[in-house]
Amino acid sequence: MAEKVTIADVARYANVSRQTVSNVLNSPEVVREETRRRVREAVRVLGYRASQAARQMRTGRSRLIAARIEPAQQDGINGSVFDRFLHGLTESAARAGYRVLLYTADDHDAELATFDDLLGVYVPDAFVLTSTDYGDPRAAWLLEQRIPFVTFGRPWGVPPDQKYPWVDVDGAAGTATATRHLLAAGHRRIAFLGWPEGSGVGDDRRSGWARTLAEAGIGPDELSELDHRTEDGVPEGAAAVTALLAAGRPVTAVVCVSDSLAIGALQAGGDVAVIGFDDTPVARAVGLTSVSQPLGEAAARCVALLTDMLDGDAARRRSHGDAAPPDDDTGAPANTSVNQGAGARGPSRTTTSGDSPAHVLLEPTLVHRRSA
Amino acid sequence: MAEKVTIADVARYANVSRQTVSNVLNSPEVVREETRRRVREAVRVLGYRASQAARQMRTGRSRLIAARIEPAQQDGINGSVFDRFLHGLTESAARAGYRVLLYTADDHDAELATFDDLLGVYVPDAFVLTSTDYGDPRAAWLLEQRIPFVTFGRPWGVPPDQKYPWVDVDGAAGTATATRHLLAAGHRRIAFLGWPEGSGVGDDRRSGWARTLAEAGIGPDELSELDHRTEDGVPEGAAAVTALLAAGRPVTAVVCVSDSLAIGALQAGGDVAVIGFDDTPVARAVGLTSVSQPLGEAAARCVALLTDMLDGDAARRRSHGDAAPPDDDTGAPANTSVNQGAGARGPSRTTTSGDSPAHVLLEPTLVHRRSA
Numbered sequence: 001m002a003e004k005v006t007i008a009d010v011a012r013y014a015n016v017s018r019q020t021v022s023n024v025l026n027s028p029e030v031v032r033e034e035t036r037r038r039v040r041e042a043v044r045v046l047g048y049r050a051s052q053a054a055r056q057m058r059t060g061r062s063r064l065i066a067a068r069i070e071p072a073q074q075d076g077i078n079g080s081v082f083d084r085f086l087h088g089l090t091e092s093a094a095r096a097g098y099r100v101l102l103y104t105a106d107d108h109d110a111e112l113a114t115f116d117d118l119l120g121v122y123v124p125d126a127f128v129l130t131s132t133d134y135g136d137p138r139a140a141w142l143l144e145q146r147i148p149f150v151t152f153g154r155p156w157g158v159p160p161d162q163k164y165p166w167v168d169v170d171g172a173a174g175t176a177t178a179t180r181h182l183l184a185a186g187h188r189r190i191a192f193l194g195w196p197e198g199s200g201v202g203d204d205r206r207s208g209w210a211r212t213l214a215e216a217g218i219g220p221d222e223l224s225e226l227d228h229r230t231e232d233g234v235p236e237g238a239a240a241v242t243a244l245l246a247a248g249r250p251v252t253a254v255v256c257v258s259d260s261l262a263i264g265a266l267q268a269g270g271d272v273a274v275i276g277f278d279d280t281p282v283a284r285a286v287g288l289t290s291v292s293q294p295l296g297e298a299a300a301r302c303v304a305l306l307t308d309m310l311d312g313d314a315a316r317r318r319s320h321g322d323a324a325p326p327d328d329d330t331g332a333p334a335n336t337s338v339n340q341g342a343g344a345r346g347p348s349r350t351t352t353s354g355d356s357p358a359h360v361l362l363e364p365t366l367v368h369r370r371s372a
Numbered sequence: 373m374a375e376k377v378t379i380a381d382v383a384r385y386a387n388v389s390r391q392t393v394s395n396v397l398n399s400p401e402v403v404r405e406e407t408r409r410r411v412r413e414a415v416r417v418l419g420y421r422a423s424q425a426a427r428q429m430r431t432g433r434s435r436l437i438a439a440r441i442e443p444a445q446q447d448g449i450n451g452s453v454f455d456r457f458l459h460g461l462t463e464s465a466a467r468a469g470y471r472v473l474l475y476t477a478d479d480h481d482a483e484l485a486t487f488d489d490l491l492g493v494y495v496p497d498a499f500v501l502t503s504t505d506y507g508d509p510r511a512a513w514l515l516e517q518r519i520p521f522v523t524f525g526r527p528w529g530v531p532p533d534q535k536y537p538w539v540d541v542d543g544a545a546g547t548a549t550a551t552r553h554l555l556a557a558g559h560r561r562i563a564f565l566g567w568p569e570g571s572g573v574g575d576d577r578r579s580g581w582a583r584t585l586a587e588a589g590i591g592p593d594e595l596s597e598l599d600h601r602t603e604d605g606v607p608e609g610a611a612a613v614t615a616l617l618a619a620g621r622p623v624t625a626v627v628c629v630s631d632s633l634a635i636g637a638l639q640a641g642g643d644v645a646v647i648g649f650d651d652t653p654v655a656r657a658v659g660l661t662s663v664s665q666p667l668g669e670a671a672a673r674c675v676a677l678l679t680d681m682l683d684g685d686a687a688r689r690r691s692h693g694d695a696a697p698p699d700d701d702t703g704a705p706a707n708t709s710v711n712q713g714a715g716a717r718g719p720s721r722t723t724t725s726g727d728s729p730a731h732v733l734l735e736p737t738l739v740h741r742r743s744a
Contacts, residue, residue, distance in 0.1 A: 028488040037516065040491070044518040063493065064473075069462050076653035080448060083455040090441050090476045094486075099494060101436075102472040104462045114466075116400040116408070121435065122471060144409065146416040234657055263657045281448035282654045285606050285635045 014042035064101045065093050065306065066124040077260045080280050081295065082130055085152060088299030089128060096307050108137055115141065126306045132156055133200055139164055148309045150302045156200030165305040165357035167298050171201060172208030174291035174364035178255045178275040179212040181366060187253040187273060191226045191244050193237060193265060194257040205257045205277060237264020245270045253372065259283045259290055266371060273372035289372040291364045301360045386414035436473045437465050437678065438496040449632045452652050453667065454502055457524060460671030461500060468679050480509055487513065498678045504528055505572055511536055520681045522674045528572030537677040537729035539670050543573060544580030546663035546736035550627045550647040551584040553738060559625040559645060563598045563616055565609060565637060566629040577629045577649060609636020617642045625744065631655045631662055638743060645744035661744040663736045673732045
């Protein structure tokens with residue numbers, strides 16, 4: 001094996017000081033471009049490749065946050081939500097001095113195996129988990145291994161002794177806003193097109209619609225009649241609305257748990273107001289009114305919770321000070337206020353009490369288009 | 373500063389051998405789960421975090437491939453292409469023993485600054501560049517610094533002395549197939565809805581339409597009359613088709629450079645056959661016939677070209693043998709054959725000659741739906 005190339009070798013070859021080599025490797029912006037080029041050239045020619053390793057040896061930190069890129073979905077309509085979240089995560093992490101390490105996995109078992117591999121080879125400082133659901137083993141695994149992490153998505157059905165920080169969007173608040181909008185426009189027969197019971201996200205979104213109609217005086221029997229459940233998808237949405245229109249007392253409006261189902265609802269024809277969920281590119285393309293999640297802010301909050309854990313209070317002050325979360329691409333204003341304490345009101349709620357991990361619940365907004 | 377924690381300390385604490393600790397850190401799959409957990413616990417408690425650093429020190433390699441996640445686009449319709457490419461890249465890289473390190477940048481200057489930062493801190497082994505265009509300074513910068521990279525996208529307008537490996541999809545072949553499909557259905561007045569001249573990708577897609585119509589006997593004057601140029605976007609597509617329909621000799625079909633413009637073309641109403649480009653989720657949702665890029669395969673080819681450079685011939689044999697590229701999510705079969713030499717025919721062409729870097733040009737497929 002060849003002898004180890006040192007910073008001194010690189011400095012000699014490039015005819016600069018060792019400090020300059022170190023600067024090029026660690027703070028290139030302070031070095032003139034021509035010098036930087038010469039040092040890089042020396043690094044390549046001599047095969048010196050250990051600056052990150054040296055840094056990690058020194059700090060015991062990789063400055064990597066691992067996150068999953070979701071497998072492509074069948075119709076891909078709702079998948080854009082995670083891609084937008086991942087984009088926000090990449091931006092916010094960079095601002096806090098971290099980079100995102102991507103992985104993919106088709107199911108929970110494959111994901112746990114990937115955790116093992118990542119921890120062995122890349123030693124990420126933390127994980128961001130998405131798509132939490134009932135029976136999800138990932139958080140328990142990471143807790144047991146004492147790896148810092150945050151979830152984008154509430155802990156659905158998790159035992160009370162499993163405590164960890166999370167960020168989520170209040171889906172029930174979104175469907176409640178959608179339902180109030182339809183009531184204000186004079187609708188009374190407002191159906192909900194949701195997923196089969198048992199999905200945390202889906203049941204939460206259904207609850208906002210149900211609560212709002214109940215407050216408006218709709219009785220339990222009528223509510224149950226208006227509550228339609230189906231698998232996700234455009235054809236499924238069309239079939240469901242066709243059935244609702246053929247029923248005895250027709251509906252005049254539909255709140256949908258996803259844009260996929262809402263696009264199907266629009267394609268069923270009929271004079272029905274339709275509101276979707278997630279404000280996907282498809283919604284924008286076809287003029288669908290839809291509930292928009294503040295994904296850029298959700299990502300920024302995930303990074304802030306992680307840097308609290310990894311870098312402590314100084315990082316928190318820094319991050320809350322200058323890391324204004326990027327605006328979502330809908331033109332809707334991001335919700336940026338931070339409220340401490342469970343009783344706080346406002347567009348977002350951050351709960352921190354005693355030794356419990358922090359939680360952030362963000363409010364979505366309704367983006368008005370011509371479908372409702 | 374606390375004394376450095378060693379593998380021996382971890383082994384003692386977990387009551388296992390040093391080899392077992394090393395296995396847990398480097399090949400966790402060979403260690404029983406209970407032992408793995410005990411070692412991980414010891415790693416956490418003692419604060420041992422240097423396995424990747426140690427490995428990188430030893431091998432001089434980070435096993436990271438850096439790639440950009442594209443900024444969110446205005447309407448987001450066409451953006452899904454890069455998200456699908458990134459997903460394929462993550463899968464193919466993992467199969468080859470690499471992980472994807474994400475970054476983002478709003479323009480070329482910001483991207484070059486980010487290269488500097490990534491090379492200083494994370495030392496990625498290679499870069500994958502996307503969205504190549506005329507006047508793109510990124511390839512020249514990386515060539516000068518001798519950093520291995522591959523581009524997804526041809527070198528548009530690059531001086532002949534800048535040689536590097538690339539993968540691209542033959543856009544002209546895609547629009548030629550679309551145009552032939554419309555000719556076979558009896559159309560003669562087939563317009564092209566393209567971007568303003570000067571975009572490499574856009575001009576390439578226009579050329580396939582123009583060539584096919586010329587071969588069918590359409591003269592240059594009529595071609596020029598059928599060639600419509602506009603900025604990208606749904607309203608722009610609707611306005612363009614409205615204008616084309618109001619003109620003296622109406623068109624009966626439109627080939628579009630993007631799904632955004634095609635969706636607009638559909639919304640203009642009128643009895644016009646429409647074909648889009650990129651087979652986005654929006655196309656699937658509204659029944660738009662569209663040209664589909666084999667993105668999973670493009671990503672796999674990028675990784676294969678990089679591993680050729682990074683790991684040599686052994687890796688090439690391994691990679692071409694078992695890394696079957698993932699199928700695209702359209703249900704269309706991926707083009708998997710590899711043809712060496714410029715004169716080869718078939719669904720994809722790989723060119724390697726002498727000391728020139730390899731190039732791969734893949735054929736897209738037409739996904740038929742009800743719009744044409």
